[in-house]
Amino acid sequence: MNYKGLFHPARFPFFYGYVVVLAGTIGVWASLPGQTVGVSTFTDPVKDALGLSRDQFSTAYMIGTILSSFFISAAGRWFDRYGARMVAAGSALVLALGLFIASFVDVMSAGIQSLLAIQHWLVPFILMVALFFVFRFSGQGILTMSSRNMVMKWFERFRGRVNAFSALAISLGFSIAPVLIDRLIIGFEWYGAWQIMALCLLLMAGLAVLTFRDSPEKYGLVPDGRKASEHCKAIESKELRSFEPHEAFKTRAFWMYSLILAFNSFFITGFTFHVVSIFESSGYARSEAISIFVPMAVVSVSVSLFFNFMSDWVRLKLLLYIMISGGFMAGVGLIGMSHGWGLYLLIAGQGISGGMFSVLNAVAWPRLFGRKFIGTISGKAMSMIVFASALAPVAFSLSYTKIGSYAFVAIPSLAFIFYLAIASIKANNPRLPESK
Secondary structure: HHHHHHOHHHHOOOOOHHHHHHHHHHHHOOOHHHHHHHHHHHHHHHHHHHOHHHHHHHHHHHHHHHHHHHHHHHHHHHHHOHHHHHHHHHHHHHHHHHHHHHHHHHHHHHHHHHHHHOOHHHHHHHHHHHHHHHHHHHHHHHHHHHHHHHHHHHOOOOOOHHHHHHHHHHHHHHHHHHHHHHHHHHHHHHHHHHHHHHHHHHHHHHHHHHHEEEEEHHEEEHHOOOOOOOOOOOOHHOOOOOOOOOHHHHOHHHHHHHHHHHHHHHHHHHHHHOHHHHHHHHHHOHHHHHHHHHHHHHHHHHHHHHHHHHHHOOOOOHHHHHHHHHHHHHHHHHHOOHHHHHHHHHHHHHHHHHHHHHHHHHHHHHHHHOOHHHHHHHEEEEEEHHHHHHHHHHHHHHHHHHOHHHHHHHHHHHHHHHHHHHHHHHHOOOOOOOOO
């Protein structure tokens, strides 16, 4: 029996959407090497091996990520055109290749410099720009987007409840990732850790080919496994039209939700990328910096679990303002990092904002604009998210190296949050007259 027969959705003994949820969750886990939390633990050993300063390494990360953001919108169109299986498997293979090449980046840098008879930081800098482009484009960009969108296409009324499971698993996985990666680096060095992660990505590519499937309608099924009853009170219990991408991009809702998601990406990326330095500059130890992700994850998972379940019934705008509040708390907390209250506020704010990110980045786009063009629409938002994350390491680094404290980057961040709070008042759902 071939894989098409073994994993044919219409022949499965239960609704195949639940297989999709599990496979999509693993797909997001597999994107870890391209996520900030998967890169940040490598920052110090890799920059030291290459002889790059913190600012140079951060700038390489920024440029590589910015370049990747220019192509992610196209990847969204690929998802709509070619489907989740092909796009996810391809991105996993590209990320695996990038990790394997990266494990030899110090050798390549030394070889190129010897061949050119020069000793200059620009050689390892350019190599890291190229590698960061591959990591961010294939990992944070394509693999994450295709895995998440696939799940959202298989559910409508149960979308929030299903995403609660997926988000919980992803949050737990990402929260323990820095500790696990740190142990890999200690046990196998940074290059060995990257090689092990590359092997895992090869397995992910095979899993995508076997289990990833596009919308249920292609297999004669319906979202959620059954049609809604006449008395169903879920927001998406009635059939609504899907917006064309050009229509979606003209709405205030698209831009407000995209911007708050991008802000969260900016802030958490900058914080995570320099987490050890941020804590040390505030009088904390390295071990405390690594362990901070655990209480943040507890808050994030709790918020995500509760509001994912609630998202099937409550207005999206309420969720939007909860996320805005979390961003405000995180900014104020960073300013007060050297004080006890600042640390607790930072944990709570980052946890709330991160938890709401997992809710809105999944449920907002199909709720606001429908499932038909979810790849193109979410791809545009993802490009903004990745672009914002690109600016963060340098912004945080310059705040510390040029001004003397990471707290200064929080001031413009708080101003931006205030703008979003005002501008989002009219960010209504364009599909629903009751603006849910």
